[in-house]
Amino acid sequence: MQIEKNDRNSTALSQYQSQIETAALIRTSEDILTLTRQMQELWLFGQLKTLDASDIQGRINGDAKEVAEMLAILVDGSQEDNTIKVEN
Incomplete structure (x- = not known):
C-alpha cells in the first residue's frame, strides 16, 4: 500500500x-x-518492391528449372559418352 x-x-x-x-x-x-x-x-x-515479389519469384523458378534441365542434359550426355567409351 x-x-x-x-x-x-x-x-x-x-x-x-x-x-x-x-x-x-x-x-x-x-x-x-x-x-x-x-x-x-x-x-x-x-x-x-512489394508488388513485384511474385514476378521475381516466377523468374527465379523459371531460371532454376532451366538450370536443372541443363544439368540433366549434361549428366545424361556424360553417361552416354561413358557407355560409348566402354563399348569401344
Whole structure:
C-alpha cells in the first residue's frame, strides 16, 4: 500500500516524470512518422518492391528449372559418352 504524499517535492517529482514520459512519447511518435514517410517515398519512387515479389519469384523458378534441365542434359550426355567409351 502506497502512502500518497502531497508535499511540493513529490508533486514536482511527479510532474517531472510526466514531462519526461510525454517527451519520450512525442519523440517515439516523431520517429514512427519519419519511418512511415521514408517507406512511402521508397514505395512511390520504386525502391520498395512489394508488388513485384511474385514476378521475381516466377523468374527465379523459371531460371532454376532451366538450370536443372541443363544439368540433366549434361549428366545424361556424360553417361552416354561413358557407355560409348566402354563399348569401344
